[in-house]
Amino acid sequence: MVEQVLLSGLATGAILGLAGLAFAIGVLGSRVYNLATPELLAAGVAAAFLFPAAPWWLVAVLGSLAGGVAGLAVGWGAIRPFLAQSPVWHLASTLAAGTMLLGVITAVAGSEPRRVAAWWDGDVAIGGAVLAGGQVVGLGASLLLAVLVVLVLGWTGLGRIIRAGGDRLDATGLLGLPGWLLFSLAMAFAGMVAAAGGLAGAQSLGTVSPGILAILGLKGLAVATAAGFRPVPVVLAGLGIGVLEAGLAFWLGPAARDLGSWTVLGIAILLRTRQEGGILGRG
Amino acid sequence: MGEASLTDLTVRWAVALLAVASVVIPLRAGRLSLATGGFMAIGGLVAIAVTAGPAGGVPLAIVCAGILGGAGGAVLALAAHRVGGIAFAMVTLAVTEAMRALLLASGLAGGGAGLRLPQADVVPWALGSALAFLVVLVALWRSPLAGAWDLLAERPRLAVSMGLPVRWLEVISLAVAGSAGAAAGALLTRYRGFADADAFGALATIDVTLAAIASGVDLLLGPLLGSVLVVLLPEAGRVAGVWRGVVLGGVVLAVLLARLMLERYGRRTRGSLSG
Numbered sequence: 001m002v003e004q005v006l007l008s009g010l011a012t013g014a015i016l017g018l019a020g021l022a023f024a025i026g027v028l029g030s031r032v033y034n035l036a037t038p039e040l041l042a043a044g045v046a047a048a049f050l051f052p053a054a055p056w057w058l059v060a061v062l063g064s065l066a067g068g069v070a071g072l073a074v075g076w077g078a079i080r081p082f083l084a085q086s087p088v089w090h091l092a093s094t095l096a097a098g099t100m101l102l103g104v105i106t107a108v109a110g111s112e113p114r115r116v117a118a119w120w121d122g123d124v125a126i127g128g129a130v131l132a133g134g135q136v137v138g139l140g141a142s143l144l145l146a147v148l149v150v151l152v153l154g155w156t157g158l159g160r161i162i163r164a165g166g167d168r169l170d171a172t173g174l175l176g177l178p179g180w181l182l183f184s185l186a187m188a189f190a191g192m193v194a195a196a197g198g199l200a201g202a203q204s205l206g207t208v209s210p211g212i213l214a215i216l217g218l219k220g221l222a223v224a225t226a227a228g229f230r231p232v233p234v235v236l237a238g239l240g241i242g243v244l245e246a247g248l249a250f251w252l253g254p255a256a257r258d259l260g261s262w263t264v265l266g267i268a269i270l271l272r273t274r275q276e277g278g279i280l281g282r283g
Numbered sequence: 284m285g286e287a288s289l290t291d292l293t294v295r296w297a298v299a300l301l302a303v304a305s306v307v308i309p310l311r312a313g314r315l316s317l318a319t320g321g322f323m324a325i326g327g328l329v330a331i332a333v334t335a336g337p338a339g340g341v342p343l344a345i346v347c348a349g350i351l352g353g354a355g356g357a358v359l360a361l362a363a364h365r366v367g368g369i370a371f372a373m374v375t376l377a378v379t380e381a382m383r384a385l386l387l388a389s390g391l392a393g394g395g396a397g398l399r400l401p402q403a404d405v406v407p408w409a410l411g412s413a414l415a416f417l418v419v420l421v422a423l424w425r426s427p428l429a430g431a432w433d434l435l436a437e438r439p440r441l442a443v444s445m446g447l448p449v450r451w452l453e454v455i456s457l458a459v460a461g462s463a464g465a466a467a468g469a470l471l472t473r474y475r476g477f478a479d480a481d482a483f484g485a486l487a488t489i490d491v492t493l494a495a496i497a498s499g500v501d502l503l504l505g506p507l508l509g510s511v512l513v514v515l516l517p518e519a520g521r522v523a524g525v526w527r528g529v530v531l532g533g534v535v536l537a538v539l540l541a542r543l544m545l546e547r548y549g550r551r552t553r554g555s556l557s558g
Contacts, residue, residue, distance in 0.1 A: 078536060087367070096535035099531055100531075215485065262381040263377070272370075
């Protein structure tokens with residue numbers, strides 16, 4: 001039974017980690033906190049809703065592309081005009097953009113929870129736990145994607161370029177790297193990661209709605225903030241919160257799950273912010 | 284317009300004004316608070332606990348909610364001292380979601396099914412609370428506190444180096460915000476005669492926050508406009524149908540862009556005049 005709790009916790013945690021990574025990419029690439037990231041998760045699942053009979057690889061490509069386009073739209077419509085303003089402006093404009101994006105997604109793909117077909121039908125037994133095909137795909141894809149994103153951000157030219165844009169977007173132009181291109185890359189990459197996370201989440205959860213994914217994504221933002229926007233800690237924190245939630249839900253009931261995870265996240269953010277100051281702290 | 288719908292509009296406007304005030308006051312001090320749902324949940328809990336007394340316990344519930352919400356806001360301010368930006372938004376979101384989960388987990392609000400309460404005539408108390416908070420807002424906006432909050436919002440380091448009592452500025456802003464939010468929660472719960480944890484969640488908070496941002500925080504007219512916007516949201520939702528979110532988000536984004544352009548135009552005009 002412990003294995004079952006652990007694996008289902010890891011499945012949810014990997015999605016939280018991916019949502020957090022998508023948020024962190026925006027922060028690393030533009031120093032802007034994009035509160036529309038949770039809705040970018042929902043952009044991915046819209047493809048699965050709109051094309052239920054399409055092969056899985058086509059849904060994955062379309063979903064990721066939709067996320068990339070939505071990320072660009074949010075970046076240029078709600079972040080770029082306010083880059084010189086204070087963080088409160090960014091939070092407000094991206095919150096509004098997220099509401100618009102979720103509005104578009106629910107208008108086009110519907111707001112009701114729907115069952116998403118599993119991309120693989122088999123069951124896998126690990127120790128005493130049995131995972132359904134969708135859960136295996138969701139967990140595997142989320143973990144693989146999280147590792148890939150961490151590698152891209154930390155060890156590739158694209159990652160270095162994205163982080164350079166976040167450090168001094170205005171100075172990158174002097175080095176021959178156009179700021180608008182770096183910004184667009186970061187926004188599109190964050191959108192694609194979030195949308196892919198949404199698709200993986202839909203596989204893990206089985207039945208989802210854009211609203212459910214957006215709420216899950218909000219928790220991902222808190223995970224990223226608590227982990228200080230560093231890619232590896234974000235993934236680990238996501239997995240930890242997922243396991244904590246699964247344990248609380250199993251031993252204390254489903255209602256204890258959110259109470260425990262939000263309390264831990266709130267305290268973790270407070271402790272980290274007090275410790276660091278820096279970009280998180282005010283003083 | 285019938286008497287029933289006028290009553291409905293009055294109470295909804297009063298609740299909206301109090302909820303918007305709980306966003307606007309911290310925003311004036313430069314912090315985006317998403318704790319409105321958490322404060323409203325405190326008020327909802329008080330409304331469940333206090334159902335006896337004059338006028339069905341409504342005035343007592345509002346006063347107790349205001350005191351408890353204010354205390355909750357003060358504690359939050361002390362815990363989140365000098366926390367700003369995204370970290371503050373996330374901490375306050377955690378407060379809202381944890382309070383919603385607490386209501387569900389404890390069963391105090393009837394769990395997922397909600398809890399029926401005796402209905403009461405809340406109109407005079409709703410109007411009284413809204414007017415009282417309007418007076419408080421006028422007093423705050425005209426006091427030196429508003430100037431100190433403005434400085435804290437625009438130049439936090441300067442505010443610290445000038446020796447402003449930053450901790451107490453934060454405590455006052457969140458205590459008043461908590462008081463207003465909790466009073467809104469108590470009123471809403473007693474008016475509906477139904478306690479429901481999901482009415483105090485993140486999604487409801489985001490709607491109120493967007494309305495508050497769209498209306499602006501610099502003038503007293505802002506919270507008034509914001510409360511009208513919150514009341515009109517369900518009507519707009521009926522008209523806009525599935526595009527409700529697009530309309531709401533679009534209006535807020537357009538307002539922010541307009542304010543940005545006005546700010547730049549003003550700066551350019553001042554620059555050319557002084558040059």
